[in-house]
Amino acid sequence: MTPSVRLQEMIRVIRSARTQGEERGIIQKECADIRAQFRQGDNGERSHSLAKLLYVHMLGYPAHFGQMECVRLIASPRYSEKRIGYLGAMMLLDEKQDASLLITNSIKNDLSHSSQYVQSLALCTLACMGSAEMCRDLAPEIERLLRASNCYIKKKATLCAVHIIRKVPELAELFTPSARSLLSEKNHGVLHGAVVLITELCEHNPDTLDQFRKLYRLLLLFFSYHFISYSPEHNVAGISDPFLQVRILRLLRILGHNNDTASDAMNDLLAQVATNTDSSKTAGSAVLYETVLTIMDINSESGLRVLAVNILGRFLLNNDRNIRYISMTSLQKIVQTDHNAVQRHRGTIVDCLKDQDTSVKRRALELSLALVSAVNIRSMMKELLIFLSTCPPELRSQTTSGIFNVAERYQQSFVLHIYLFAGGDVRDETVPNLIQLITTASELHCYTVHKLYRALVKEISQQPLVQVACWCIGEYGDLLLKGECEEIEPVTEDDVLDALETVLQSHMSSPATRGFALTATMKLSTRITDNVDRIRSIVSIYGSCIDLELQQRAVEYNALFKKYDHMRYRRVFSYVQLQMKAPSGNVIPAHGLGQVTQTVVLNNPNKASLPCLFLCSCLSH
Amino acid sequence: MQFMLLFSRQGKLRLQKWYVPLSDKEKKKITRELVQTVLARKPKMCSFLEWRDLKIVYKRYASLYFCCAIEDQDNELITLEIIHRYVELLDKYFGSVCELDIIFNFEKAYFILDEFLLGGEAQETSKKNVLKAIEQADLLQEVRRLCFLKAFRGQKHFAEQYS
Numbered sequence: 153m154t155p156s157v158r159l160q161e162m163i164r165v166i167r168s169a170r171t172q173g174e175e176r177g178i179i180q181k182e183c184a185d186i187r188a189q190f191r192q193g194d195n196g197e198r199s200h201s202l203a204k205l206l207y208v209h210m211l212g213y214p215a216h217f218g219q220m221e222c223v224r225l226i227a228s229p230r231y232s233e234k235r236i237g238y239l240g241a242m243m244l245l246d247e248k249q250d251a252s253l254l255i256t257n258s259i260k261n262d263l264s265h266s267s268q269y270v271q272s273l274a275l276c277t278l279a280c281m282g283s284a285e286m287c288r289d290l291a292p293e294i295e296r297l298l299r300a301s302n303c304y305i306k307k308k309a310t311l312c313a314v315h316i317i318r319k320v321p322e323l324a325e326l327f328t329p330s331a332r333s334l335l336s337e338k339n340h341g342v343l344h345g346a347v348v349l350i351t352e353l354c355e356h357n358p359d360t361l362d363q364f365r366k367l368y369r370l371l372l373l374f375f376s377y378h379f380i381s382y383s384p385e386h387n388v389a390g391i392s393d394p395f396l397q398v399r400i401l402r403l404l405r406i407l408g409h410n411n412d413t414a415s416d417a418m419n420d421l422l423a424q425v426a427t428n429t430d431s432s433k434t435a436g437s438a439v440l441y442e443t444v445l446t447i448m449d450i451n452s453e454s455g456l457r458v459l460a461v462n463i464l465g466r467f468l469l470n471n472d473r474n475i476r477y478i479s480m481t482s483l484q485k486i487v488q489t490d491h492n493a494v495q496r497h498r499g500t501i502v503d504c505l506k507d508q509d510t511s512v513k514r515r516a517l518e519l520s521l522a523l524v525s526a527v528n529i530r531s532m533m534k535e536l537l538i539f540l541s542t543c544p545p546e547l548r549s550q551t552t553s554g555i556f557n558v559a560e561r562y563q564q565s566f567v568l569h570i571y572l573f574a575g576g577d578v579r580d581e582t583v584p585n586l587i588q589l590i591t592t593a594s595e596l597h598c599y600t601v602h603k604l605y606r607a608l609v610k611e612i613s614q615q616p617l618v619q620v621a622c623w624c625i626g627e628y629g630d631l632l633l634k635g636e637c638e639e640i641e642p643v644t645e646d647d648v649l650d651a652l653e654t655v656l657q658s659h660m661s662s663p664a665t666r667g668f669a670l671t672a673t674m675k676l677s678t679r680i681t682d683n684v685d686r687i688r689s690i691v692s693i694y695g696s697c698i699d700l701e702l703q704q705r706a707v708e709y710n711a712l713f714k715k716y717d718h719m720r721y722r723r724v725f726s727y728v729q730l731q732m733k734a735p736s737g738n739v740i741p742a743h744g745l746g747q748v749t750q751t752v753v754l755n756n757p758n759k760a761s762l763p764c765l766f767l768c769s770c771l772s773h
Numbered sequence: 774m775q776f777m778l779l780f781s782r783q784g785k786l787r788l789q790k791w792y793v794p795l796s797d798k799e800k801k802k803i804t805r806e807l808v809q810t811v812l813a814r815k816p817k818m819c820s821f822l823e824w825r826d827l828k829i830v831y832k833r834y835a836s837l838y839f840c841c842a843i844e845d846q847d848n849e850l851i852t853l854e855i856i857h858r859y860v861e862l863l864d865k866y867f868g869s870v871c872e873l874d875i876i877f878n879f880e881k882a883y884f885i886l887d888e889f890l891l892g893g894e895a896q897e898t899s900k901k902n903v904l905k906a907i908e909q910a911d912l913l914q915e916v917r918r919l920c921f922l923k924a925f926r927g928q929k930h931f932a933e934q935y936s
Contacts, residue, residue: 160877167876203880210786210879212801232914239883247794269910272888279892280792304906307896315892341897348894385899388854395898398851434857438850445848473819478849509818 159203166211179213190221198225199236206236206243219244219251226258231270234262238273247283256286263293268304271297275308279315287316291323298330303339310334310345314352324356328363335370340386340393347399354406361406368407368414372421375400389433401425401442408450415451422447426459437467437475441482448486461486461493468500473509480504480515487522498523502532505539514547521554529562560585583616587623601628605643608651613660619668622655626672630679645680649673653690663699670694670702674709688713774852774893775827775842776803777886779875782836784808787875788882792893811840821849832856836872858900859889865904884910 162182169175182204189201202221209215222244225237245252255277262274275297278290294316297309313327331353334346354361375397386393408415422443431437440463447460467479480501487494501523504516517539524532533555540551590600604621612618625632625648632643655661655669670691677687691713694706779788786804795803810824811831822829824842830852831840839856843849860870862885867874875882888903888910890896897903 163877207879210789212786231917235884235910235914236880239880239887246791246796248796267913269906269913272906272910276887276891280790280887281794283794308891311891311894311896314894340899341902344895344898385901388858393898394854395851395895398848402846402848434850434853438848438854441850442848473817474821474850474853477819477821508815511819511822 159200159207162204163207166207175211179208179211183208183213183217187217190218194228198228199230199233202236202240206240209243215244219249223251223254223258226255226262231267234270234273238277241277242280246281247286252281252283253285256289259286260290260293263290263297268302271301271305272308275305275312279308279312282312282315282319284319287319287323291316291320291326295326295330298327298334303337303342306334306337307339307341307345310342310349314345314349317349317352317356321356324353324360328353328360332364332367335367340383340396344396344399347396347403351399351403351406354403365407365411365414368404368417371400371404371407372417375404376421376424388435390430391433391435391439394435394439397425397439398442401439401446405446405449408446410451412451418446418450419453419456422452423456423459426456426463431466434472434474437470437472437478441467441478444482448482448490457490458493461490461497465497465500468497468504473507473512476504476507477509477512477515480512480519484515484519484522487519491523494519495523495525498528502535505535510544510546513543514550517543517547517551517554521558524558524562526562529558533559556586583619586620590620590624591627597624597628598631600624601632602643605632605648605651608655609647612655612658615662615665618655618661618665622652622665622668622672625652626668626675629672629676633680645676645683648676648680649683649686649690652676656690656694663701666699666702667705670705670709674705674712677713774847774855774890775844777842777890778804778807778838778840779882780808780838780840781872782812782838784812787837787872788879788886790883790886790890807840807842811838820853830856834860837875855890855895858895859886861900862889862903865900866907 166175166178166182169178186201186205186208189195189197198221202218202225205215205218205221209218218240222237222240225233226241228234228237241252241255245255259274259278262270265271265274275294278286278294282290294309294312297305298313301309317324317327327349331346331349334342334349337343337346350364350367354364383392386396388394391397404414404418408418425443426440426447429436429440429443431440444460444463447456452460461483464479464483467475468483470476470479483494483497483501498520501516501519504512505520507513507516520532520536524536536551536555536558540548540555543551590597601624604617604624607617608621608625629648632648633645652669652673656666656673661669673687673690677684680687688710691706691709694702695710697703697706775793776789776791778786778790780786786808789800789804791800807824807829810822811829814822820830820832822831826845827842828845828847828849829840829842830849831838832853833839839860841852841856843852863870863875863882866881866885867878885903885907888897888906897906
């Protein structure tokens with residue numbers, strides 16, 4: 153029985169376990185065997201024991217007792233043992249373990265081994281789990297291999313250097329001289345590694361970037377060579393080495409960013425790639441995608457940018473959902489800078505709102521919101537409201553707030569509709585904004601207050617809606633009672649007070665909402681004639697309320713009733729203003745007439761996002 | 774690439790390659806959450822998703838999910854190609870690969886991955902060259918093993934002669 157079968161036998165036995173308990177039993181026995189094997193020392197079976205242990209580790213069981221065995225196996229002269237030892241190191245050791253330092257010496261020796269496959273093991277392990285200390289120790293070795301070895305090792309050493317630079321940025325200088333000469337290699341693997349290395353060097357250090365910037369000419373030259381050449385072993389769906397092409401394009405992006413000379417030189421080639429790459433398969437689309445990203449990030453001429461946006465637009469019509477998603481992600485990045493170009497594809501984007509995939513829907517939503525303008529607000533709003541009625545629950549909040557912001561900017565009468573439609577989903581921060589909007593749209597006051605009153609009567613669970621409704625009733629209660637708008641039934645004072653009391657007493661109302669309702673009740677005392685006593689009694693009840701804020705308000709109002717009753721009816725008093733602080737700290741100024749004699753600052757302990765500054769202006773003219 | 778995970782439709786891990794230093798506990802947590810998230814996706818959904826601050830690219834081949842976590846600047850479509858290339862390599866090596874091959878020969882799956890990717894980046898873009906390198910390494914392992922066995926038997930024979 154060859155050794156590998158023993159491993160497979162163990163796997164078979166473990167898989168045949170019918171319960172978790174049975175499996176655990178088998179694993180325990182196997183681990184005991186493995187431990188015994190490790191203790192026995194060199195007998196030709198160590199690598200198989202470690203392999204078994206690695207399988208057990210992958211199932212999720214602890215395997216730390218194998219760490220030292222990895223160290224021992226790596227130091228073994230036998231290739232099979234080294235191979236599994238290094239694999240074990242990559243799986244069981246990481247830079248946080250002390251044992252990882254012990255393999256540094258073995259790696260160092262193996263880096264100069266006569267067999268390139270042993271060298272390869274060492275390089276792979278260093279690039280996978282090399283800690284900063286290990287990298288510092290071994291960097292000179294890697295640099296030597298970068299310069300003087302065969303292609304097989306060079307390509308690995310290059311990527312190892314990339315890992316070293318990521319771990320220890322100061323060592324970048326060590327690799328800079330050799331990096332450039334690597335570009336003259338013919339081997340694709342080495343070239344690919346070289347481009348990755350130079351990209352890493354440029355990203356880390358702007359000075360190095362300047363140094364390498366002149367390389368763009370060289371890159372353009374062999375990119376165009378590779379682009380048109382046919383190499384069967386690197387061909388993927390008709391594209392010649394798409395991995396290398398994508399990498400070169402990414403490096404060109406970095407070199408051309410904010411640099412006119414480099415960008416100008418790239419225009420022709422990028423246009424050529426953009427037009428001639430066949431995007432029927434993923435490989436081609438990947439190259440096109442990278443090209444578009446590069447065009448958008450360098451100082452390309454406007455014709456080229458339009459070409460890029462059109463490619464993205466074409467992607468939007470692709471049957472492949474992945475391509476549609478990618479396209480929208482890219483369009484999102486450029487929608488501000490190239491707004492008109494993206495607008496041309498608005499129709500397709502809006503269609504994507506109907507896609508089955510939530511991620512695609514989310515992208516389409518963000519883009520649609522960004523594309524709303526004064527010109528298309530009506531049609532877009534229609535689409536967005538339709539989307540809101542059918543969108544998945546995790547997107548509702550985002551949709552509502554997005555629509556709200558957009559409506560606020562362009563068409564304020566929509567704002568009210570949104571509140572009535574989805575009042576529970578808008579965020580709390582939007583309440584002061586809506587209130588301010590309503591204040592300024594004076595011709596809509598009557599209509600607004602009626603609509604909100606009706607909504608309030610129907611349903612009082614949606615807090616933002618209830619808050620705005622209460623505020624409006626308090627402010628424009630006289631309009632509500634007079635009933636001057638067409639097509640509405642008259643509302644009596646009792647009805648209004650009933651509604652407000654319901655809000656006050658409902659367990660669904662948050663403390664902030666109760667505050668709104670109480671204030672509104674108070675404001676109505678100047679607007680109604682028959683039920684002042686009822687208001688007085690409501691307000692006085694809350695003078696002993698547990699909620700500190702409500703109590704404070706109620707007490708103040710009571711004081712108004714008692715001490716300043718003669719002032720309550722002054723015309724001036726009809727402006728009881730709310731000065732609200734939105735979470736961002738913007739203060740909406742109050743239209744106070746006259747001097748402030750009493751300022752009550754109320755902080756809402758439950759909702760830190762909505763502190764209110766309440767101004768009572770009760771003074772004579 | 775930050776890491777690559779292969780798991781079955783029941784959520785059993787078949788391969789995990791980590792290119793970033795994380796503790797065992799963190800790795801387990803990430804694996805558990807990510808596997809749950811990917812398995813919850815419906816078949817027709819797109820292969821990309823945003824998870825924590827990473828981009829996840831995944832694709833299902835028969836009963837196995839191949840899942841990679843890439844960084845913000847990485848190209849998602851080319852990552853799909855990388856996954857596809859790895860599957861092709863496995864297929865060529867094992868001859869019409871299936872999940873059982875990867876279960877019973879997991880160490881070989883790792884060896885192949887390590888010839889294709891290094892430190893999270895593609896090291897060899899030619900399929901032929903990767904397979905050739907694996908072949909040679911396997912041969913080296915076999916030759917050395919045979920040499921060892923021969924020497925071992927030779928020693929024994931020698932000892933028997935002179936005992």
